[in-house]
Amino acid sequence: MVESCGFVFDVGVWRRRNVGVGVKRCGVDRSAKVWAGGGRGGGAWLPPRGGGFFGRFGGDGEGGKPNDRFVLGLGIVGGVEIARSIEKSEGLGRRNLSWPYILIGLNILAFILQGFMGDKLTMMGAKVNRAIAEGQFYRLLTSMFLHGSLGHLLVNSLSTYSIGPSVESWFGKRRFIALYLFSGFCGNLMSFYFLPQPSIGASGAVFGLLGALAFFLLRHRGLIRGSERNLTRFAYVIAINFAMGLSPNSQIDNFGHLGGLLGGVMFSYLIGPNLTIERVRGRPVLVDRPLLTQAIRK
Numbered sequence: 001m002v003e004s005c006g007f008v009f010d011v012g013v014w015r016r017r018n019v020g021v022g023v024k025r026c027g028v029d030r031s032a033k034v035w036a037g038g039g040r041g042g043g044a045w046l047p048p049r050g051g052g053f054f055g056r057f058g059g060d061g062e063g064g065k066p067n068d069r070f071v072l073g074l075g076i077v078g079g080v081e082i083a084r085s086i087e088k089s090e091g092l093g094r095r096n097l098s099w100p101y102i103l104i105g106l107n108i109l110a111f112i113l114q115g116f117m118g119d120k121l122t123m124m125g126a127k128v129n130r131a132i133a134e135g136q137f138y139r140l141l142t143s144m145f146l147h148g149s150l151g152h153l154l155v156n157s158l159s160t161y162s163i164g165p166s167v168e169s170w171f172g173k174r175r176f177i178a179l180y181l182f183s184g185f186c187g188n189l190m191s192f193y194f195l196p197q198p199s200i201g202a203s204g205a206v207f208g209l210l211g212a213l214a215f216f217l218l219r220h221r222g223l224i225r226g227s228e229r230n231l232t233r234f235a236y237v238i239a240i241n242f243a244m245g246l247s248p249n250s251q252i253d254n255f256g257h258l259g260g261l262l263g264g265v266m267f268s269y270l271i272g273p274n275l276t277i278e279r280v281r282g283r284p285v286l287v288d289r290p291l292l293t294q295a296i297r298k
Contacts, residue, residue: 099164103202127199148200163210175271179272180209181205195253201256
């Protein structure tokens with residue numbers, strides 16, 4: 001058994017990359033390895049992930065007339081830091097671009113562009129129901145890159161920075177970006193059907209990351225130590241956010257949050273990691289077999 005700051009790997013992790021995963025800290029023997037399948041070729045030290053919980057509270061609102069007011073997704077209040085890189089990887093760590101940081105950069109660039117354009121959010125692709133009903137479906141995606149103020153941007157960026165690397169480390173880069181966009185789309189779609197006001201913000205996508213990671217921990221609670229504790233914290237974070245959205249004069253898009261959360265759970269259930277113990281080349285490993293992939297192959 002290899003323990004990595006809260007996560008327990010009983011056998012190994014099967015991935016397509018030919019990588020040997022070494023645990024270097026947290027009181028674990030450096031020689032212990034979690035085998036990451038593959039064929040020939042050398043490996044690289046890849047940091048395991050572990051961590052705890054910390055609070056980041058903040059929010060932002062934007063005034064204006066009722067017809068002009070934008071509903072701002074708040075992001076995750078009390079950002080959940082389920083994992084942090086224990087140390088840099090030799091070959092696979094931060095030398096490669098990571099989607100959470102790319103997305104944060106895109107949100108910052110979009111916010112700067114908003115300033116140059118005089119915050120013409122409707123023109124830049126905000127979720128405006130009438131425009132979407134007329135066929136401008138791209139707004140279901142573009143609105144997640146717009147933010148109403150620096151505080152709004154900061155909260156969503158901190159939330160993405162907090163939980164994003166954990167999700168990417170388990171789901172992989174391609175599934176991560178697909179999850180992020182799908183969750184944001186689902187959040188805006190539910191907001192379109194149930195909230196008449198315009199809305200902007202990445203919080204639907206961030207809630208999707210939270211929902212996906214929560215379902216991943218629930219599915220593998222027998223393999224990952226501390227899953228129940230972290231799931232309790234997730235429930236606390238979600239409850240706080242929805243409670244704030246129900247407060248008088250709130251500008252939080254609870255429908256966007258709920259849609260993103262459900263989208264993330266659905267993505268994790270169908271496409272997310274589904275680890276099972278099998279023997280590969282005589283070694284017990286955890287093989288990732290997503291449900292949708294298995295259904296297609298049958």
